Amino acid sequence: MRAIILCAQIFFAISTGANEMTDPVTLHMGENIILDNGLVQLGIREDGNLQELSLRGGPNLASSGYWNSNGNGYDEQGAPIAQKFAVLKGDAKIVRQSDELVEVAFVREPAAPFFFRTALHYVLRRGEPGFYIYMTAAHDAQMPAGSITQYAYNLRLAPQHFDYIAVDDTRRHISHSIEDEAAADRVMDATFGFADGRVVSKYDYTHAIEDGDFNLYGWAGPQAGVWWIQASGEYYGSAPFRVLLTSHQTAKTPIIIWQAHCVHRGGYEIEFRPEDETDWQKIYGPAFIYLNDGGDYDTLWNDAKGQATTIVKKWPFAWMEHALYPRERGEVTGQLDFDDGTPAADAWVVLAPEGEHWSHENRGYHFWSRTDSQGRFNVQNVRPGRYGLFALGADQFFEFERSGVAVAAGGETALGRLSWERVVRGRRVWQIGTADRSTGEYAQGDDFHHWGLWRRYPSDFPQDVNFVIGKSREREDWNFAHWNWYSQNNAWNIVFDLDGKPKGKAILTLGIAVARGHNARGFGANDRAAELQVWVNDRQVGLVEVESTGGDSYRSARQSTRYSVREINFDAEWLSRGENVISLRHALAHPYTEGEEKGERGSGPGCIMYDAIRLEIE
Known part of the structure; x- marks a missing residue:
């Protein structure tokens, strides 16, 4: 089988000879196509699958690297058919060749199960300690109808060479091994329970774009570090409030994932129905895959951070040549x-x-x-x-x-x-939280990258939430997620005093960052709306229904792209002079003890995450 091999070597500049930094990028045509800049070695199969990634002639650091998709087509009646995952394969094409740069593309024409014209590009440049990847996708009226739910590149690393995972300054450490994961108890997708009681999930390592740290993640080991660097997130749909997979361990290999497009956490499909004849094309990337060695894990990580800063400053890349990539902005x-x-x-x-x-x-x-x-x-x-x-x-x-x-x-x-325009409904009586699309100011909201946070609720809030305005603290007394499993009572109470008997209309505004419904047994259901009853002094004044934002609650998130606001109007005379209680109650709720078995496994209960809550009186 004809293969395409890109060759080069890379290591820190302090240990790199001057000749290695100035070697031209060469192209050798033969049974294999060989590219070499004197720094990094890459071996790519003729269909675009990465097979080799080595440093200075050392061992192969890669298991495989592949471009992949998830999407669906439509039947003859125009109804969508089931989604399918596909590892994409393309035909090789040499795009550019010079002493300074060689670019190889793999082009795939529309075909089941992914009805888009797609291309994967590898770029090797002179003197750079790494290589670039970018992808394109296109659709027009001559192609079968279809949709994209995921468009990604997965880089699987050789497990014997990597034991240190890093996605930000806080989440970096020695990882469990592939053997540990293979022997662990599967809790839900890509989530495993270990004998020592730990539960580790790939969702524990996600990046939220709005947190500003999505530019860098990767793995390191005794041989080298391999780091994925994104200089821009402009190609992400529904941005900037997106949550993305990064690096994690699997039962086969450590993996780095680049989710160029995904519907996770409130995203939407890129959809071309049969009646849609739009000509569309889009470019994703380039991303830079950086390799380093020559130090301990702290050194490798800090060096990668410095490289990421440098790459970000170079965006848009001056060397990039593509009709979909304007350099002048x-x-x-x-x-x-x-x-x-x-x-x-x-x-x-x-x-x-x-x-x-x-x-x-x-x-x-x-x-x-x-x-x-x-x-x-x-x-x-x-x-x-x-x-x-x-x-x-x-x-x-x-x-x-x-x-x-x-x-x-x-x-x-x-x-x-x-x-x-500030939207003011009346005199503000009180507010819980800040309307900033996040639940980060609440209990556990600053430490949410863990599976199964609902398991902590009975010990953190044994009497459920009883928030007293003027006394309680958001960071301690208001949980970041209102699960539909409760400790003692199906009610989160907000207690407040009024100096007098109000008149007119009262408006309770709920900003909702995440919602997930629940089924008849009380367990979470991504396809169901969340239903919330609002009570004022033991009188129900409203029923709020919020469309599900997806799997945010059990996939280590504290916000979603899909944000909603609900305003509940009620007669202010239902409030009293002195103490008042507004209660928020799930329409379908269960004691935690009934859900405990499921609470130790699976995706847990339904929930609502409140961005902020405000009471006003006209």
Whole structure:
């Protein structure tokens, strides 16, 4: 079988000879195609599957690297058929060849089960300690209808050479082995219980884009470190509030995953129904795979962090040549104020293709930034085009939106001062949390990368949640997730005093960051809405139904792309002078003891995660 082999070697600059840093990238045509820059060795099969990854002539560090998809087509009646996972294979094509760079692409035409034209590119550059990967996808009216639920690249590493996993400064450590995982008890997908009581899940190592640390993750061992570096996340749909898989252990190999597109945690399919004749194409990446050696694990990790900083600063890459990749970009600047003149500090500013809400859009590219203390923002490296601008967070339940933001190559789109209307329903009585799309300020909200956090609830809240306004603390007394399994009572109570008997209308606003329904037995169900009863002083005043955001609650998340706001209006006279109680109760709930067996296994109960809750009186 004809193979394509890219060869090179890499190690730290302090141990690299000058000739190795200046070797040209060479191409040798024969039974195999060989590329060599004097630093890294790569061996790629003729269909695009990576077979070799070695450092300075050392052992093969890779088990395999493959481009893959998950999606579906449609039957003759136009109904979607079942999704299928596929390892993609393409035909090899030499795209560019010079002393400075060689680029090899593997091109796949639309075919079952993935009806998109796709390509995987490997790029090797002169003098660089690593290689680049990028992917493209395209669909037009001549192709069968289809959808993309996942488009990814998986790099499996040789298990004998890697024992240290790292995804950020906090989550980096010696990992359990493939043998440990093979012998462990499977709890749910990619989640295993060990004899010592630990439960380890691939979801414990996810990255949330909005946390700002999604640029770097990987593995290290005595031979080398292998690190995945993303300079930009512009190609992620529904960004920036996305949660992505990174590195984890499996029963076969350590793995690094690049989820260029995925529906996990509130994302949406890229869908082309039979009646959709849109011509579409998109580029994902490039990402840089960096190799290093020559130090202990702390040294390797810190060096990789430095390399990631360097790569990010180089975006967009000057060497990149592709019709879908504009090197010349623009920027969007402005100042965001509330309508009372105060600055909208620490707000998210998101640019998404015009015509659709940012949380649903995934065919195009997204760009984002945060406002400073004065409300000023600067969104950089924006592709030329027309965008909608959205602002969210800053303790606001409702977003700011402006359409018609035109960005030109090399130019600045200066929007000046923008006014964001504060939605005020009346006099604020109290608020729990900050409306910032996250539950990070609550109990366990700052330590959520663990499977089965519902198991801690009975010990953390043996009397359930009884939050007293003015006395209780959010970090200690309000759990980050309201499970539908309870300790003593199916009620989270908010207790507060009023100086007098109010009149008029009261408005209770719930910002909901995550929702997951539950079935008749009380266990979580991703396809069911969550139902919540709202009671005021033992009187039910509302029933809230929230569409499920998916598997966020059991996959180590504290927010989702799919955010919702519910306002419950009730007669303020139902409140009393003195003590009042507002109770939040799951419509379907069970004592924790009834769910305990399932609580030790599987995906646990349904839940609602509250971003913030506010009571106002007109």
